[in-house]
Amino acid sequence: MSDYKKGSLSLGNTVAMGTGVMIGAGIFALLGQIAELSGQYFALSFIVGGVISGFSAYSYIKMADAYPSAGGIAMFLKKAYGKGTITAFAAFFCMAST
Known part of the structure; x- marks a missing residue:
């Protein structure tokens, strides 16, 4: 869902x-x-x-x-790696680089 x-x-x-x-x-x-x-x-x-x-x-x-969502790259990372530390750090670094 x-x-x-x-x-x-x-x-x-x-x-x-x-x-x-x-x-x-x-x-x-x-x-x-x-x-x-x-x-x-x-x-x-x-x-x-x-x-x-x-x-x-x-x-x-x-x-x-x-996967239609307004979550952007963080949602894509969650789909790829699940909820966890790797996803959190990768999403943070993608956000911090913008």
Whole structure:
């Protein structure tokens, strides 16, 4: 049985949350480091990053389709590892990294 309440997380809310995380972590925090490390392959690193993000987004879409919930990554970790210390720490570190 799912704890999901229909309409608790709208499409607009989901897009805003995802956009905020991607812009905050991906652009402002890491752009200079990526430019320094990749050197002349800076543009290629953006293309590779886009492909990897696409696979990540696809996996989230499939998980959300299979297990509809407003719990996000914490709920997915609970499905994968059950309730426990590993799930708690992984969910905390995912939350802390955003």
